[in-house]
Amino acid sequence: MLDAxxxxxxxxxxxxxxTTLLLASLGELVAERAGTLNLGVEGMMIVGAAVxxxxxxxxxxxxxxxxxAILAGMALSLVFAGLAIWLATxxxxxxxxxxxxxxxxxxLIGAPFVGTRLDGAPALKVPGLTDLPVIGQMLFGxxxxxxxxxxxxxxxxYGLARTRVGLVLRAVGESHAAAHALGHPVRxxxxxxxxxxxxxxxxxxxxxxxxxxxxxASDMTAGRGWIALALVVFSAWKPLWLLAGAYLFGAVSIxxxxxxxxxxxxxxxxxxxxxxxxxxxxxVAISALKRGQGAPASLGVPFVPDR
Amino acid sequence: MPLRLERQENVSGLRLALAxxxxxxxxxxxxxxxxxxLGHDPIRAFGIYFVGPLLDPYTLQELVVKAGPLLMIGxxxxxxxxxxxxxxxxxGQYVAGAVVGSWLALVTHGTDAGPWVLPAMLVMGALGxxxxxxxxxxxxxxxxxxxxxxxxxxxxxxxxxxxxxVRGPWKDPDGFNxxxxxxxxxxxxxxxxxxxxxLHGGIILxxxxxxxxxxxxxxxxxxxxxxxxGSAPRAAAFAGFDERRVTYGVFAVSGxxxxxxGIIEVAGPIGNLQPSIxxxxxxxxxxxxxxxxxxxxxxxxxxxxxxxxxxxxEAAQISMRLPFDVTRVFQGTLLIAILAADVMVRYRxxxxxxxxxx
Numbered sequence: 001m002l003d004a005x006x007x008x009x010x011x012x013x014x015x016x017x018x019t020t021l022l023l024a025s026l027g028e029l030v031a032e033r034a035g036t037l038n039l040g041v042e043g044m045m046i047v048g049a050a051v052x053x054x055x056x057x058x059x060x061x062x063x064x065x066x067x068x069a070i071l072a073g074m075a076l077s078l079v080f081a082g083l084a085i086w087l088a089t090x091x092x093x094x095x096x097x098x099x100x101x102x103x104x105x106x107x108l109i110g111a112p113f114v115g116t117r118l119d120g121a122p123a124l125k126v127p128g129l130t131d132l133p134v135i136g137q138m139l140f141g142x143x144x145x146x147x148x149x150x151x152x153x154x155x156x157x158y159g160l161a162r163t164r165v166g167l168v169l170r171a172v173g174e175s176h177a178a179a180h181a182l183g184h185p186v187r188x189x190x191x192x193x194x195x196x197x198x199x200x201x202x203x204x205x206x207x208x209x210x211x212x213x214x215x216x217a218s219d220m221t222a223g224r225g226w227i228a229l230a231l232v233v234f235s236a237w238k239p240l241w242l243l244a245g246a247y248l249f250g251a252v253s254i255x256x257x258x259x260x261x262x263x264x265x266x267x268x269x270x271x272x273x274x275x276x277x278x279x280x281x282x283x284v285a286i287s288a289l290k291r292g293q294g295a296p297a298s299l300g301v302p303f304v305p306d307r
Numbered sequence: 308m309p310l311r312l313e314r315q316e317n318v319s320g321l322r323l324a325l326a327x328x329x330x331x332x333x334x335x336x337x338x339x340x341x342x343x344x345l346g347h348d349p350i351r352a353f354g355i356y357f358v359g360p361l362l363d364p365y366t367l368q369e370l371v372v373k374a375g376p377l378l379m380i381g382x383x384x385x386x387x388x389x390x391x392x393x394x395x396x397x398x399g400q401y402v403a404g405a406v407v408g409s410w411l412a413l414v415t416h417g418t419d420a421g422p423w424v425l426p427a428m429l430v431m432g433a434l435g436x437x438x439x440x441x442x443x444x445x446x447x448x449x450x451x452x453x454x455x456x457x458x459x460x461x462x463x464x465x466x467x468x469x470x471x472x473v474r475g476p477w478k479d480p481d482g483f484n485x486x487x488x489x490x491x492x493x494x495x496x497x498x499x500x501x502x503x504x505x506l507h508g509g510i511i512l513x514x515x516x517x518x519x520x521x522x523x524x525x526x527x528x529x530x531x532x533x534x535x536x537g538s539a540p541r542a543a544a545f546a547g548f549d550e551r552r553v554t555y556g557v558f559a560v561s562g563x564x565x566x567x568x569g570i571i572e573v574a575g576p577i578g579n580l581q582p583s584i585x586x587x588x589x590x591x592x593x594x595x596x597x598x599x600x601x602x603x604x605x606x607x608x609x610x611x612x613x614x615x616x617x618x619x620x621e622a623a624q625i626s627m628r629l630p631f632d633v634t635r636v637f638q639g640t641l642l643i644a645i646l647a648a649d650v651m652v653r654y655r656x657x658x659x660x661x662x663x664x665x
Contacts, residue, residue, distance in 0.1 A: 083643060094646055226459050233456070270467070283452045
């Protein structure tokens with residue numbers, strides 16, 4: 001039997017693992033609701049991880065590292081935006097290019113830091129509550145990234161549904177021609193949405209290299225950016241469903257580690273493949289159930305004003 | 308912003324051919340900046356990276372050895388991308404082909420099986436890659452799932468599967484516990500083309516694939532239905548082309564060529580199964596396909612250029628202690644540059660009077 005302390009620790013680590021995915025997928029959801037499919041998430045995330053780590057290591061400040069990671073993610077997202085939005089190139093190819101470039105740049109930035117370690121972001125404790133059995137550590141013993149991701153989720157959910165900015169952004173994603181005719185600057189709005197996505201991916205990278213595993217390793221994102229993209233599809237472009245998806249995937253990736261630890265004779269590679277297989281299953285399930293419902297109508301279609 | 312892109316009606320062939328050159332020049336400029344930032348003399352670095360490998364007969368051979376898998380996979384991807392199907396999991400299909408083909412090499416190991424082993428391995432490799440590639444095609448046709456994400460997820464699954472095999476059931480029992488299979492027998496190895504170096508028969512198969520693909524894509528109804536299915540899906544439907552068959556077909560072709568490239572690499576330069584059998588050929592081939600403008604002959608040229616970034620990267624790792632990531636930066640920049648250059652030659656940037664937002 002699992003005792004309460006172990007269960008509490010497992011639940012807490014699921015939340016931590018889910019946070020990277022939640023942050024990155026929130027940003028991508030906003031970009032996609034404005035009509036742009038950015039396959040550069042993996043690249044922006046790993047650049048965030050590398051720049052964040054290098055900055056934090058050099059300055060000794062996790063806050064500066066996090067800010068630098070956000071800016072780095074945004075900077076790379078501008079490369080994508082320049083191509084896909086302003087030059088109207090193919091979005092799939094542009095996103096792939098962004099990811100390939102990001103992996104290379106991150107490797108160059110991170111190379112001097114291989115083998116070093118940082119003190120990761122500390123858990124923020126609430127006296128009394130953190131020591132609650134089972135759920136204490138999960139709810140009240142997490143680092144600032146976890147709470148930030150939940151605040152961001154609330155902000156994006158509210159912002160998209162209830163504010164004028166959100167309304168315009170969704171209009172641009174549903175019908176760029178109509179939004180253009182109404183006088184909304186379609187490409188500028190899409191660029192801002194993509195930059196928000198870049199900032200979130202950079203923040204997710206910072207969470208990875210400054211809190212979750214506080215060191216740098218090349219290719220440390222290990223496909224999380226792609227899983228974040230799949231989560232957006234899984235959520236049917238609704239922010240609250242991202243929470244469910246991200247925590248489900250966090251659970252799969254943590255539980256497979258624990259099963260590996262028990263040594264039940266299941267090949268560790270099969271267990272390591274579970275998050276990727278689960279992604280495929282989730283994509284198939286959601287597309288079989290919904291048949292693409294919820295996707296912004298202009299998603300992936302470049303806007304070229306012809307007037 | 309008072310700038311606007313204007314599509315030009317009659318773009319000359321010369322202008323279109325200019326795009327890859329423009330992209331190369333841009334990439335070299337970015338590369339020079341990168342070398343300066345990294346604290347290296349860019350002239351010397353370019354010499355080691357791009358000129359040195361071309362002067363040495365051994366590295367010239369290596370250039371072709373590395374271009375082989377790129378142009379084979381890239382040619383297959385051209386089928387997909389022309390049809391607007393985004394197979395980005397060629398790396399996984401490459402691994403699947405290598406695994407399935409190697410199975411035969413391992414079960415015939417130490418027996419006196421005849422010279423049929425290698426051809427049978429190649430066929431099995433192609434089948435293995437095709438089957439792996441048909442998974443995302445099936446999921447797209449049957450359920451409408453995005454082939455982009457499923458094909459990519461299957462890369463990780465294939466790599467982990469290979470890892471399991473070479474650390475588990477297929478590990479060489481006399482291999483001092485190294486995670487690799489036995490070395491293939493002589494009848495399971497690609498023949499070498501020259502007395503010295505590693506140039507092997509794979510390049511001939513790759514060139515055959517290029518010739519066949521050029522013919523199929525350019526001169527047959529199949530090629531036409533792929534092209535129309537990608538650029539004008541509604542017109543293709545009215546013309547009676549079956550969208551599902553196109554999806555299955557292009558994924559089977561690109562998977563088969565990627566799988567063939569995988570088994571050739573394992574039966575050629577590598578010689579056995581190991582946890583890592585590719586320096587990212589499946590992803591770099593995406594760039595080769597784009598840079599070669601989805602035309603098999605163009606992809607041959609593009610693959611040679613990209614192979615040079617691999618060889619140059621290896622040289623720079625040794626003589627300048629530059630990390631291999633320099634090569635990835637070059638490859639990523641090249642893809643960005645070719646996408647941008649394509650627009651630049653087709654459109655003209657024009658200043659517009661008055662206010663124009665959007």
